[in-house]
Amino acid sequence: MPRITFLPANVTVEVPEGETVIRAAMKAGLHINASCGGAGVCGKCRVFLEEGEAEGEALPEGGYKACTLIPKGHVVIRIPVESEVDRRALLRPIKKVATSWLETRGPAQVVLSPPAKKIFLSLEPPSLQDNTPDLMRLETALKASLKKEKLEVDWRLLRRLPYVLREKGFQVTATIWEKEIPRLLNVEAGDTSRRHFALVVDVGTTTVCAELVDLASGETLGETSDYNPQISYGEDVISRIEFARKGDGLHLLHARIIECISRLTKELCDKQGVDPQEIVHYSIAGNTVMSHFLLELEPRFLRESPYVPVASRFPEVPAQEVGLPGGEQTVLTLAPCVASYVGGDIVAGVVAAGLASEEPLTLFIDIGTNGEIVVGNKDFLACAACSAGPAFEGGGIKHGMRATTGAIEAVRVDPNTLEPMILTIGNKKPKGICGSGIISLLANLFIEGIIDQSGKYRRDLDHPRLREGRDGWEYVLVWSKDSATGEDIVFTEADIDNLIRAKGAMFSGYQTLLESVGLEVSMLERVILAGNFGSFLDLEQAIIIGLLPDLPRERFFFIGNSSLLGARMAALSLKAREEMERVAGMMTHFELSAHPGYMDYYVSALFLPHTNIDLFPTVKTLLGKA
């Protein structure tokens, strides 16, 4: 692995092969001016190669563009004065993203035993001595194989049964849906037990992720994702519920998500040479609102007090009946939900993390379009939805955007020059700021003293980048000439206010939920961050702004898309599917706003990092207040 020693700070870091110097510096907490997000056009990120070999674009006046420079072996890089690191930043520990839950622990053990089972049977062909009816012949063999006394049969099977049995001399493969009374879903001629597939889907408000899983081997054959096309009808669940109330709205939302999943399914199947007819099981997890849309269930009462879902545990659905590709036999299951705003994605996630079967007191957080939190262990589970709003996904932020190409994903601001160092996704000219960039920027502005604890810009700094704009005070992160949009990209006090309210809602959520079960934040033994957002979250920065509690860093883990993971487990293992039901039943839902202490907690959290700085000892130290 290449290594870089940065001068004058004399900080040495290891970097992945092919990593640019500017990204290495950002990770190391060192500042290099950069305005174009790594697009290689602003030329501000000049560094000097003092020792070793590296490849990159040389600048005419000497040195290299750090955003193009890729070290080979060990190099020594000097950051010139104009780009020099701020001393105060050195006080900060090297930032780290939380540990990967899956790399350290793996998903909860799954023994391959799918709810949809294929059984190859070599039946005795009928004779005058034994002219048992076709169905009974099959049933008798199946019951013996399953060690069950009863079996349910989809009657439509009977129409093709005699042909299928006789096609390969009464050698057949039966597909069984395992439950108390197993259900015979399908019969195929010959031995098809190796062709056995499930489609696993996480239906997020913003993103739909799908995997094609081989149920015979347990392997994931392919994965893909796309934006949820319902976005065109509303960014968040509330606006979509409103849309659903108008005319054909609900049907349209339903049709769009079914189209989307169908498309992803066909894409995955095509790539793997699988006929969608061979899919036996769609295992889907989504929040309560997405689950309602998927089945075209009236979402209106989710939004009106007293917030009642049509269903939280969903019956099995023949996939064809909702319009998904597959055979007559294909079963769709949805992860069970808990309440209107704590859905199957969270239940699937908790099962994927396995926290409901372990001792340590764990906080499970999913900061997506909504913020959902779960606290508990093997003995209890409490959950709540935080009305955090979409600020962390760029919603309600003037130049906020989703985490796509051109989004500013990391920022540092030099406290002396107020010049920013920015990195964009895909190293393109910046278009806006995504969630991780927003947190990065907010944390930086705060820790460098450019904004105060209440989120206001220092009025005494006279600098062109700090100005009073149409929406009040703002910081110019990118000048129009460097931006992809041709406009200044700014970060306003209104944006900061939104972010503080969002993180305040989350933090007071933890506090309230913990208090509801007689506990407090400091007692947490583990914090698991779910969702893509959690994976890209800079732990230190998130603690600095008070979004995450200031606990020892080794207690934090990110688990990625645990909803998809749980859905996959439910396809691979009947036990996992049953565990979902158990976990959903075990989860006590708390309506945070109904808790008498909630408003106090919330108001106290509307500061950076918090009104009570003693809750954030490491931030207190960083601010020099310890």
Place this chain on the structure above:
Amino acid sequence: MPRITFLPANVTVEVPEGETVIRAAMKAGLHINASCGGAGVCGKCRVFLEEGEAEGEALPEGGYKACTLIPKGHVVIRIPVESEVDRRALLRPIKKVATSWLETRGPAQVVLSPPAKKIFLSLEPPSLQDNTPDLMRLETALKASLKKEKLEVDWRLLRRLPYVLREKGFQVTATIWEKEIPRLLNVEAGDTSRRHFALVVDVGTTTVCAELVDLASGETLGETSDYNPQISYGEDVISRIEFARKGDGLHLLHARIIECISRLTKELCDKQGVDPQEIVHYSIAGNTVMSHFLLELEPRFLRESPYVPVASRFPEVPAQEVGLPGGEQTVLTLAPCVASYVGGDIVAGVVAAGLASEEPLTLFIDIGTNGEIVVGNKDFLACAACSAGPAFEGGGIKHGMRATTGAIEAVRVDPNTLEPMILTIGNKKPKGICGSGIISLLANLFIEGIIDQSGKYRRDLDHPRLREGRDGWEYVLVWSKDSATGEDIVFTEADIDNLIRAKGAMFSGYQTLLESVGLEVSMLERVILAGNFGSFLDLEQAIIIGLLPDLPRERFFFIGNSSLLGARMAALSLKAREEMERVAGMMTHFELSAHPGYMDYYVSALFLPHTNIDLFPTVKTLLGKA
């Protein structure tokens, strides 16, 4: 009840109100010449009213037409010499139709507890304190009411559930399908528990009978019937199986029977002000071939050795999926079959008779297009199909016809004059002879010595009514001038031969089946005659020709359409439905032709009444051979 004393025979009989003298005479075993079937046109049936009052058409030469004369109170009727009773007929005991099983015993006890149950629930509306999802709220109440831990739900219900619950303030009526894990079929707003209907159908090869049953009261609200429209594609099951093999044949047969049941359903519903959507259950019984057609299952292997049905126990079928009128929730059940030619009609009939739960050794006979026989009691049941052919339904008989208007249903032939006395259904001019007429005629010709034991006409009788026609020797039953067709209606030796083979197949069937279980005919404690045919069968005549065993007459019962009765019981009582499954499982099917003794039994039965006359002691006496 009016009474008639017939002179000179001096026989007195009670007759139902409105009964004609000629019909009373026929029942009493007295002969009155009659050629027009009771249509009042031939004028041959002259009788004299000696005492009492009666209404009818007087003849110009004195006396009345017996076919129009209806007695009031007690009358004395003299039959003139030309119509006089034959002495030998007086030797015969007064004929009787078998006792009605239902009138003497009633159907097996049915406690009203339908598999499709309606439950009215007054749910607590949701509140912030209890915002349980709609489905869970309903399920919890239902589980408590049913005392069950699990419940299955049809997912499509969820789409309307929130509206239905809120329509009448969470007062709803749930429709449940009772089984191991009950299934929630439907939810309606308010209390609809009094609107709860089933459609009960017997799908016969020839006739389809349907009843609309009120599941709330257990009452039958209406009944209707029609010919099975599949008749156009073949009279019997074999020719229909052949038809099904060609092109779209199977689908056509399926579509026609579905159309027929749909039509009968609508007719019954219309008459009773019931919306077909309110039908919860179609309880249908039919033979194995009809059951296959109903579900559009491949019938081909029923006909090809080794005679394998697709299924004998049929899964529950959503009625909509086969195209029957009803709601999403409507369930269709089919009575279980035993083998290719012993079907659900027989199983339903055995359950209706209740013989499988009683001690007496019983023979259950259904002489329809096929002849099916069951023998057994509470300890065992053996069954078989007899290849009797359709002779008893008029098939393969030159002037045979179904039992409709104009069919000769009863015949007597004067042994001296060879003049017949005939009665037709509906008292219309005769068109042909139906089953009961055929048996009546055959028995009469035999007992009067006009044919011999091998079914040949006496060649020594010189009479215009006995002649050698195109098809060999024949008896002219109706001259062309008296027939509705303008042709002579004849009864040929070939017809007689067919009938002897048919009754021989039945009788040797009883013998073989009984021998298979180590018993013999004389041990039978009861004989139950099922089907419409059984109801119209003249017991004495059936014994005379050797179709039924010569047992004490009080052991015989007719039960009518026991298939329909069983289907009704299965709609009214879950226990009856379960009993069908038990009975079907208990029935051992014997392939008669595979039995080593069968051919001997069969050949011996090809005489009137039998080669071994000692098996028919009362016939032996009648013939003066005792």
